[in-house]
Amino acid sequence: MFNRRTLLAAAPMLALAGVAHAAPRTVTVWKTSSCGCCKGWISTMSRAGFHPKVVEVEDVSPIWRKHGVPDELSSCHVAQVGGYVTVGHVPPADIERLLREKPKAIGLTVPGMPIGSPGMEARDGRKEAYNTFLLLPGGKTRVFARHA
Incomplete structure (x- = not known):
């Protein structure tokens, strides 16, 4: 049974639990040192509240x-x-949805480098339609999101 004293005693722990939940998610990113569009995607992820940890590889x-x-x-x-x-x-919104829905999957992919996708923004605002695919075990995929 909770009374005022136990609620007041628990308040700091509850507040810390809320802060831990609101903390940005760590994303480990493997990229080559010369890839500029990867830097753009990493910046987009940071702005979306993720915490990228970059590992440069050949x-x-x-x-x-x-x-x-x-x-x-x-x-x-x-x-x-x-x-x-x-x-x-x-896109970060697709990753947020993946983490929220938690499907039995390997993850997500946007094959190639579609113009207008995060990190591939065109100066003239041009955008290609593209899909984000859910990677399923066994090498199968299904469309997870469509982007115009």
Whole structure:
């Protein structure tokens, strides 16, 4: 049974629990040192409340392959967040949805480098339509989100 004294005693712990929950999520990002669009995606993720930890490598392909991502679904960087892998210019809102819904999946990918995706913004505002794919175990995929 709670009374005023126990609620007051518990208040600091409850406040700390709220702060821990609101803390930004860490995203480990593997990229090459020369990739400028990767820097743009990392900045987008930071603005969305994620905390990127960048690891520069000479070649990111061994990392996506290690996670079971086929080459045809690859891109210029790989990230890991909340137990999932993301490949390419996946929008932060798609990652938030993935973390919220928690599907049985490897992660998300935006193959290639579509113009207008996060980190690939065109100066003239041009955008290509593209899909974010959910990577399922066994190499299968399904469309997770469509972007125009």
